[in-house]
Amino acid sequence: MTDTKPWHSHTDGSGPCSIIWLHGWGGDHKALGRIATLFNASCKNTLYDLPGFGKTPLLPEAHVSTRDYANALALQLRDGDKHIIIGHSYGARVAVQVAAAYPEHVAGIILISGAGLKRRRSLFFKIKASMLKLMGKAARLVDKLFWTTLYDAYSNRFGSKDYKNSGALRPVLVSAVTEDLSMIAKNIRCPALLVYGSDDVDTPPEIGRRYESLIPIARYEELKGYNHHDILTRGAYQCESLIRTFLKDLSKL
Template sequence: MQMLIKNVNINYSNYENNSDISLVFLHGWGQNIEMMLPIAKPFLKKYNVLIIDLPGFGLSDEPVETWTGYDYADAVYELVTKLKIKSPIIIGHSFGGKIGIIYSLKYKVKKLVLLASPFKRKVTKDTLRIKIYKTMKKIPLLRKLESFAKKHVGSTDYRNASNVMRKVLVNHVNLDLTEEIKNIKCPVLLIWGSNDSAVPLSDAKELEKLIPNAGLVIYDSI
């Protein structure tokens, strides 16, 4: 199914079970509905479940202009509202988790579940690669090396994205929610792997301290 939200066709799967509990699943960068189905499947017959192809991924259109995490959260809210879903439980992985954080800060949420979700701006190998690649593109002599830069310098996510989505990715990486995170009012469940290299366990422990009503579940050797 698709719906026009903020001038963007958004693809989604909506499973209705006349339950008082509604779950909204938000995938990570480069993912889609199909990749979230294994996580959502145990809940499909018991709860109302909404799985979204976030704009720019899966079968959803790309944003017409460069979106921030706030634009994504607003789009999710508009879709949720049009589907008459009230006070959902938001379940977000990585990029989707960051959108879920913003959603919970702006709109009514029953609970928030974050799966290895970043919340602050951090200089990582990937962000450094993105900065180096963007700098190379600005230097005339190095523009000739753009194809080399795309292949060897930019992060995989950055290289594979369109121009609009590259800017969205940069916005995502640079968005720091450290100060806002303490204002989350709903209960939050943090689910992390002990060996997560993209979003380290130390970030999860920091989140647990910052969020007033948060609990952390750690899966060893993941």
């Protein structure tokens, strides 16, 4: 297990079900607040700042994987209850890990624009990515040999916005983008709802459909006209409807 320090969270609502909300990369607990408030009359909602985001400090230096985050979350859930875990993007990675490793804490998971599977890429993209990777390695080697700063220039030119802004979270980001949760997803035994926007270019619908094929009890839903971010705001009521149906089905099990 990892650090036992409590995560910063916001709790609201009451009811027979408990929902844990996990935000995406670069956000905090407020990112999922628009949807969560719609369940305050029927559920207890706990919205966390993941470690390194918002007011929750980073995990210890060696703990950078989503499994480490899942281990730390399990320590927050030592109340003996089973929860619904809802994760957006990066938060969905953690939800998948928790559901597979700690089934005693999880009644069901909901992935909204969930990440965690390798995207299918064209041959051209793969060749370009390989060349950029080699350039990065070469820049590191030159820096080491001649005390230059070529890798900094390389990162500024080719690094993603998230990578450039990641700061102390950079090892966590690198760990996430190189992982593949396919085998982990196969071990999930609780029901799963997979909600994706048709216009999402960050976690496109094909990832959701593949999760559906991997998780034994899963249902995929696609919301037309929504992207990776506005699915949480403009699409809040559509997400609410799907989640309520999922919760109703769970109550019958």
